[in-house]
Amino acid sequence: MLTIFAGIIIFIFLAGKISTIIAMLQDLADNAGINMVYVQTILKIIGIAYIAEFGAQIAKDAGQGAMASKIELAGKVLIMIMAIPIITIIIETVIGLLPA
Numbered sequence: 001m002l003t004i005f006a007g008i009i010i011f012i013f014l015a016g017k018i019s020t021i022i023a024m025l026q027d028l029a030d031n032a033g034i035n036m037v038y039v040q041t042i043l044k045i046i047g048i049a050y051i052a053e054f055g056a057q058i059a060k061d062a063g064q065g066a067m068a069s070k071i072e073l074a075g076k077v078l079i080m081i082m083a084i085p086i087i088t089i090i091i092e093t094v095i096g097l098l099p100a
Contacts, residue, residue, distance in 0.1 A: 003061045007054060038089070041082055048078050 022043060029039040052075025059068035 004058055007058070011054075038086060041086060045079050045082050048075055048082070051075070052078075 025039060025043070026036070029036060052071055056068040056071045056075075059065075059071055
C-alpha cells in the first residue's frame, strides 16, 4: 500500500510538469502545421505506456510477476492498435515520395 500511495503522490506532483510538456508539444505541432489528431494519438500512446509500466511495477511489487507480464503485454497491444493510423500515414507518405 505504501508503494501505491507513494507512486500516486509522485504522479500528482508531476502532473503539472506533464501538462506543461503537453502544451509545448501542441504549440510545436501548431507551428509545424501537423494535424492535432496525430499529436493527440502519440500522447495517448505515451500515456498508455506509462500507465502500463506503473501497473506492471505495482503488480511486481505485490509479488505477481505473471500478472505484471500480462499488463505489459496488454499495454503493448493497445499501443500497436493506436499506432496503426500513424503507421499507415507514414507508409502512404513514403510510397508517395517514391518515383513511379
